[in-house]
Amino acid sequence: MADRQFREPGRVRLVRHRTPRLEMGHPWVFRSEIETTDGTAQPGDVVEVADHRGRYLGRGFWNPDSQITVRLLTREDRPVDAPFIHERVRAAWQHRIWLAARGFLGPRTDPPSLARVVNAEADGLPAVIADRFGDIVVVQALARGAERLLPAVLDALEATLQPRGIFARNDAPVRAREGLPLAKGWLRGTGSLRPVVDDGPLQVEVDGEGGQKTGYFLDQAANRRAIAPLCPGARVLDAFCYTGGFALHAAYHDAAEVTGIDSSSEAIELATTNAERNSLSDRIRFRAGNAFDELRALHRAGQIYDLVILDPPSFARSRAALPGAIRGYKEINLRALGIIRPGGFLVTSSCSYHLSAEDFRQILVEAAWDARRSLRLLDERGQSPDHPVLLAAPETRYLKCLFLQVL
Structure with a gap:
């Protein structure tokens, strides 16, 4: 072997x-x-x-x-063997410890219990993903070579992190394009697939087996913390809220009223549980619904918010899907602009790496024009620092997150 x-x-x-x-x-x-x-x-x-x-x-x-x-x-003339893989995994984890110690991953400076440990190409292990959720690690091998190296990666993760279990979420559709089967299950040890972990000041339950990606949107962690100044006293709408990440942070940071919408009833159920766990139920209401339809209905009903957050799934999983994705992004941002008060805020994201940052900004310019609104850029952000970016590989900077004031 x-x-x-x-x-x-x-x-x-x-x-x-x-x-x-x-x-x-x-x-x-x-x-x-x-x-x-x-x-x-x-x-x-x-x-x-x-x-x-x-x-x-x-x-x-x-x-x-x-x-x-x-x-x-x-790029070195050296063998790719088990010591090589162990070195890469150890270096990736040491980088996360370094980031945490210097405050890049939030106010806590101890080694992170919730973090991306290996971020594929940016950590020198292409197509390998490893996310830590407390005492379990969830992995993905998204290419044939990554699948081949997976046993050595598992050995290295066990030696470096000593997790109770390592679970594979090899059900991503990209594996089929690589000629690999879709599967999920325990590869080493066992543990709870509904761990409760610290997301900044909050405790959140994660669905490691059935949730999106590896169970939680770790790439938005820094952006969730960054909304704090926009929240006190605000009426907030979190569309595409998934299990409540942005909505929970908004309520924690003293929003007066928060509404979260997601098409998945399972995600809404978990979001509600997370609100209860953090004693935030009195200020958050979650409901299942199609965000496109809900945004239109809120606009027709004359509802007005101080802060709207849009964090949709990828609308462009291939370059061929880009025209439709552009229409989708424009539609949701246009509808959001119609329900934000003058001087209010829009936090809007795209995780489609086929859509460039320049194109995303142009979509927002055109949506604002159609809505007869002006946008002031407060901050232009990307994925959290534990999802590092290779400067020479723009594909590794896939997440765009803009903080905008609506005038």
């Missing part, structure tokens, strides 16, 4: 005329950039990558069936 897991049976040589993205720090090689392949590489194997002259550029895992044909693991 170990030999198969780490063997290097092939070498990829790149074409002469190409943008030197790889040399500049991007971790992907696309199919169109490959000139020749030597050896007997199978999908998921680690291969060497060389330029057109044969100069060594690095090692990565290979999948000829994917547009992203090689995902680079290292």
Whole structure:
């Protein structure tokens, strides 16, 4: 198993005329950039990558069936083996400890019990996700090579974090595009899949088995904390509220009245439980509903809010879906602008990495024009620091979150 897991049976040589993205720090090689392949590489194997002259550029895992044909693991001339994987996982966790100690992950400075531990390419382990929820870790392997390396990743997570259990959420649709089965289940140990963890000042219950992503939107943690100055005395609407993250923080920070809406009745049930757990039920009302329809109905009814929060799921899971996504983002922001008082606030997000920050801003400009409103930018934010970004790889900065004042 170990030999198969780490063997290097092939070498990829790149074409002469190409943008030197790889040399500049991007971790992907696309199919169109490959000139020749030597050896007997199978999908998921680690291969060497060389330029057109044969100069060594690095090692990565290979999948000829994917547009992203090689995902680079290292630029050093070193084997990709169990010690390599352990080193990467330890370094990723040490980075989170460093972030927490310096206040980047919130006011608490001890090692985080709620955090993304491994964030794929940005931590040098492409397509590998590991999230810590108290004493369990939820993992995803989103490419063939990541699946091949998963046993070593599990060993490293056990050695580094000593969790009670490691659960796989390998049910993401992207796995099917990699030719991998969709599955979920315990890989090591066991534990509660409804852990209660600290999200800043709040205690929240997480659905590790059935919830979105790995169970909670960890990437919005810093943005949830950042709404605090907008909340005292406010009437707040949290559309696409999921299990209540933004809504709970708004109520905790002295909002007068908070309404949360989500299409999932299961998410609404958990949001209600989380409000009760934090003694916030007197100021929060959650209800199941289609956010598009609810925003239209609130506008027709003449409802007015001091703060509206929009955190929808990804509307563009592929580049082909982008035109429809643009229409969707414009629609919800247009409707939101119609129910915010002059001088009130809109916190709006997009997690679609196919939609650029520039395009998202343009959508908001056009929505404001149609609503006959003006927008003042207070802050332009991204994902929380435990979801690091590679500057040379814009795809790793997928979350856009704008804090706007509506004039």
